[in-house]
Amino acid sequence: MALIDIVQFHGNDQEFVWKFPSENLRLGTQLVVKPAQVALFVHRGKICDEVKEGTITLQTGNIPLLTSLTSLPFGGDSPFQAEVWFVNLISKLNNLWGTIRPIQLEDPKYGLVVSIRAFGQFGFRVSEPRKFFEKIVGTAKVFTAEQVVNYFKGVLLQSVNVNLGKAFMQERVSVLEAAMHLDPLARHCGDAIQTEFARFGIELVNFFFHSINIPDEDPSYQRLKNIKERAAELNVLGRDIYQYDRSMEVLKTAAANEGGGGRSCRRGRGPNLTAGM
Numbered sequence: 001m002a003l004i005d006i007v008q009f010h011g012n013d014q015e016f017v018w019k020f021p022s023e024n025l026r027l028g029t030q031l032v033v034k035p036a037q038v039a040l041f042v043h044r045g046k047i048c049d050e051v052k053e054g055t056i057t058l059q060t061g062n063i064p065l066l067t068s069l070t071s072l073p074f075g076g077d078s079p080f081q082a083e084v085w086f087v088n089l090i091s092k093l094n095n096l097w098g099t100i101r102p103i104q105l106e107d108p109k110y111g112l113v114v115s116i117r118a119f120g121q122f123g124f125r126v127s128e129p130r131k132f133f134e135k136i137v138g139t140a141k142v143f144t145a146e147q148v149v150n151y152f153k154g155v156l157l158q159s160v161n162v163n164l165g166k167a168f169m170q171e172r173v174s175v176l177e178a179a180m181h182l183d184p185l186a187r188h189c190g191d192a193i194q195t196e197f198a199r200f201g202i203e204l205v206n207f208f209f210h211s212i213n214i215p216d217e218d219p220s221y222q223r224l225k226n227i228k229e230r231a232a233e234l235n236v237l238g239r240d241i242y243q244y245d246r247s248m249e250v251l252k253t254a255a256a257n258e259g260g261g262g263r264s265c266r267r268g269r270g271p272n273l274t275a276g277m
Contacts, residue, residue, distance in 0.1 A: 093123030131201030
């Protein structure tokens, strides 16, 4: 059983988490931790030490928790077994996302429930390596950027589904006006997403909406457009003129109905009058 003299990261920049292949270490082994990395010592499934950037020689003085767990003597090159995991703290910024199914929400200005789709981009980084490892990694030997992106894209989409309607209500804008308010809507949703990400030791570096829209084939789109056009007409004409026009339409309709009904009544009264005579 060969003992390891140097422990360092041999993965690639697409691996957020990488496990050193051997667990046969000794006091005196050199640990090399590159910039934007953290090394975690794991013994019997428990994180017992965390080493940040730099090169150190493993000794009882600089790995006290590991020493207490393995009952190593001071000095010498005593062998011990421990897993060493490297966690990359790099930022992954260019991750695209989009809703899988339309989101149902009520338009804050017009009160109509509509189905919307949203698309955008997000970036993230591991901010708390210990929490990230404990919450996410489990027994995987390598945790790639793609795996991390796919996992947190699901977390992000769930948060967007829950919070986008709230964002519209807070901004008090119609879905039809979304293109002019993408930044404030993104800030509202981004705050909620960061709260979710923080539970896993992840920091949301950026979050954007590229577009928010209603599918053209959705019936609610035409209904919402009609309501907006009516509201615009009301604003242009003024409420009094608008109400007057509406009242005139009602009177014309009523007059037409009354005229048709009157002819029917006269035809109906003839026999009765004759019978009376």
